[in-house]
Amino acid sequence: MKKLLTLLTLLPLTLLAHINIAVSYPYIGALTKTIGGEHITTTVLAKGNWDPHFIVPRPSLIAKVRNADALIMNGAQLEIGWLPPLINRAGNPKTSPSATTFLNLSHHVELINKPSEVNRKDGDIHPDGNPHFHLDPKNILLLAKTIREFLISIDAEHRDVYEKNYNDFFEMWNQKMSEWNQKMSEKKGLKVIQFHDNLAYFNQAYGLSNIGTIEPLPGIPPSSRHTIEIINLIQQQNPCCILHDVYHSTKTAEFISQKTGIKVVLMPHDIESLENINDLASLFDYLTSAIK
Amino acid sequence: MKKILLPSVLCTALVYGADILPPEKRTFDQSKFIPDISLIMDASYVDRNVKDAEVGHLEVPGVVHGLLGSHSHGDDNHATYNAENGFNLNYAELVLSSSVDPFFTMDGIFHFSENGVEIEELFFTSNALGHGTKVKGGKFNSNFGYLNEQHHHAWDFADMPLVYEAFLGMHGINEVGAQIQWTAPTPFYLMAGFEILQGENEQMFGKDTIDLTVINAAANPEVAEGDDGASLYVGYIKASHDVGNTTLLGGISYAQGESRINHSTDDEGPHVFSGDAKLYGADLVILHALDSYSSIKLQTEFLSRELDGIQYANDTLGNFISPTMVKKQNGLYSQLIYTHDKNWRMGVRYDTIMQNDVEKDGVMIEQPDGLDKYTAMIEYHTSEFARFRVQYSQDYSMFNEDGQREKINTIILQANISIGAHAAHSF
Incomplete structure (x- = not known):
């Protein structure tokens, strides 16, 4: 009692x-x-x-x-x-x-x-x-x-x-x-394409350079003219891949991938944006091993 | 010569003086305190199968007349949105908002039209009271129902739902007064609100003293007695619940006030109504989010009103009469909107007035059935700040002066564009 x-x-x-x-x-x-x-x-x-x-x-x-x-x-x-x-x-x-x-x-x-x-x-x-x-x-x-x-x-x-x-x-x-730095050290200098520049800080941290975005301007959906420009850019500069967020449709990215042969890599931006990403460490574990 | 020279030298000095200093060095510069400003324009191209001259004379029998088009009351020129065939500049909406001090914010929303400027809303809000309490004072859109609080540019269609416009007019309950709202400390959303308003709605609420001799020089009584002070009371409860990616929001609302409907200066059949008005509302919104940009939204509202009082008019022989009048009317609208992505949206709406009982001196006056309206629209957004819409509607609710139904087909091409501060939308 x-x-x-x-x-x-x-x-x-x-x-x-x-x-x-x-x-x-x-x-x-x-x-x-x-x-x-x-x-x-x-x-x-x-x-x-x-x-x-x-x-x-x-x-x-x-x-x-x-x-x-x-x-x-x-x-x-x-x-x-x-x-x-x-x-x-x-x-x-x-x-x-x-x-x-x-x-x-x-x-x-x-x-x-x-x-x-x-x-x-x-x-x-x-x-x-x-x-x-x-x-x-x-x-x-x-x-x-x-x-x-x-x-x-x-x-x-x-x-x-x-x-x-x-x-x-x-x-x-x-x-x-230091683990992530080690993993990413060999990726330094790689060129990437994104949908929207939401990996600007990640790219800066690991020396990746973003050469273009699939959206022509921030917040403006892809247009066919800009998509052709991006395809030309990819053919000229040979970026490794398209780093794509999880929330926009990958339709345009898939199309560009088909035309140019570069990979589309899904990059989670936050916890719970993909399965198995339950904390901050697993978010960066994923991000630093996504680019193969 | 000297006299001219001196001021011009001074002026030049002033102009240059202002230009020399960079903004951050101007000691008394207050530009950082400029409130958030946005300007929204709404323009349309209308193609209606009824002539402009005729459309203003149409009525929803027993409910309201002069709903569409533009018409004048003396010097006062009224026009609804999309009033004329051809091009319409509906409004330029100027929004200013900012914190006043740590305790208040102030918002001003002004509608500029070719007929002048209207203070659409101008109010202060306090969030400093705590305990989920919010207080508002000034002129504002009542939170009655779901749609009433929203401005025209937030609507999913170019025009207001029939039942709203027929009962309350194109501004809905837009009044000077005070509002208190309380959000309950519950894990789900539960909000109760109460408003005391002046009560000056042209179509439903009012408290002016009206001179009846305008209708008939021999009128007895000579005036419909008015009332001083605030006369409209509004209360509502809203609750919301989420089921996965689906959000349900429901509410019930009640408004009660004096009613004076003044048509004493109408050319044909001048009349005045004086009495009490009650308005009941129930609303339900279900939004299912498919992803960040795509959703399906069902929105439906039911409004029911009771007007009880005396009508003052002339009979067919020109004698002044004052029968008792009771109106019991209700209606609803129901709309479904599909947002495909950031560019495309489309939707359909069904409007109807269901009950339409009008009783004069205890005798029911027969009113026509089938007061329905069907609307469909499709929108293209170039960005969050620019929207182009095509809307088609078939309206079966309007009757001409001979009591014949006039089916109105309307196509509206609407452009709604905004610049300035980012307007975040509420649910």
């Missing part, structure tokens, strides 16, 4: 001890959970196998934002098309961009490909630079550190836990990075 009573009094306390953090994408969820450990729960808003630019703003996501104690987003306008109305409708001051419980990760890494001129005639560009920065494994460490500081700032009581979890992760990740 006594045990039951203690359990009952402890129950609400343990519930309170959990900080419920809403995050926009699965990779942020995994990283936050790694650093936060048992003291936090994460609620991921977007699905990993969907285009991160286009997430259906389902009303259930409003409920998730409404019930969150904090919100971590990717930023750099990746969520611009779907997250603002969810935040507006949730009526939760803790997830307001001005709140101390709100974290925009893009403010803590260096963005590349920032356009010198911002004009929609160049397609649906990201004025702050390429937002897919988490695909450079070095940035993952920066993000982990940012999340550690964020968690400490909202829950100083568990500072030790967050620091320890970060240190463990740091060690594991460094080990993994």
